[in-house]
Amino acid sequence: MNIHILQHVSFEGPGMIRDWANAREYQLSYTFLFEQDIVYPDMTGFDMLIIMGGPMGVYEETQWPWMNAEKAFIKKAVEAGKKVLGICLGAQLLAAALGAGVYPNECNEIGFFPVSVNDDVVMNHLPKEWMVFHWHGDTFDLPEGAVLLASSPACINQAYRKGCCVGLQFHPEADAALIQQMVQYEKAELVKELYVQTEAEISGQLKLGDANRTYLFDLLDKIINIK
Numbered sequence: 001m002n003i004h005i006l007q008h009v010s011f012e013g014p015g016m017i018r019d020w021a022n023a024r025e026y027q028l029s030y031t032f033l034f035e036q037d038i039v040y041p042d043m044t045g046f047d048m049l050i051i052m053g054g055p056m057g058v059y060e061e062t063q064w065p066w067m068n069a070e071k072a073f074i075k076k077a078v079e080a081g082k083k084v085l086g087i088c089l090g091a092q093l094l095a096a097a098l099g100a101g102v103y104p105n106e107c108n109e110i111g112f113f114p115v116s117v118n119d120d121v122v123m124n125h126l127p128k129e130w131m132v133f134h135w136h137g138d139t140f141d142l143p144e145g146a147v148l149l150a151s152s153p154a155c156i157n158q159a160y161r162k163g164c165c166v167g168l169q170f171h172p173e174a175d176a177a178l179i180q181q182m183v184q185y186e187k188a189e190l191v192k193e194l195y196v197q198t199e200a201e202i203s204g205q206l207k208l209g210d211a212n213r214t215y216l217f218d219l220l221d222k223i224i225n226i227k
Helices: 018-022 067-079 091-097 176-189 199-203 206-210 213-224
Strands: 002-007 027-032 048-051 081-088 103-119 127-138 147-154 155-162 165-168
Touching: 002 067, 018 027, 018 213, 048 067, 048 091, 067 081, 067 091, 081 091, 081 213, 091 103, 091 127, 091 155, 091 165, 103 155, 103 199, 127 155, 127 176, 127 206, 147 165, 176 199, 176 206
Parallel strands: 002 027, 002 048, 048 081, 081 165
Antiparallel strands: 103 127, 103 147, 147 155, 155 165
16 A cells, blocks of 8 residues: 655654554655655555645645645546545645635634544544544535534534545644644644643643544544445
């Protein structure tokens, strides 16, 4: 199994996804959007595409000149029938590739908050209230024909699936080390609000990220095996 990862910033890598791939002896390759030379693989070179998060917005094409080419690549992967997983910004980019709108949410959601999980072939192993890590200010419309997988009071469309494409607005891949990196680079956003936790609150709950390892591994296995 060959898995290609689109990574937008240096501090939001695949986290526990790398551990899952190593445990299954899957091969990982990367396109780093933050590097000067951006190279996308041929569609025959991978079986699954994973799109990571980042602080940019899907609608900020003028600020991020590589974004239109990335959107085109994601759409091509969808049309080629690849398994696709989008996380946070990745879920928004995937939603856009599937024809849905992406725009600012009514509030930011940053920290550990539960999502209500709906029954689906890729989510039926999860608790009905799943405690996950969030870091987003945007949201997306549900792509036409997609199934809503999870919601929260702060953001209705937290996760969706359309065929073998899955979008997660939250970060189940984020272990303690990854969360600490995100806090280090983006701590200016941690201004206490109803759905925004402080740096101290997040730091005191880091074990919740690591606790999702088994849930994440099972979720990724199920996405790989979607027919």
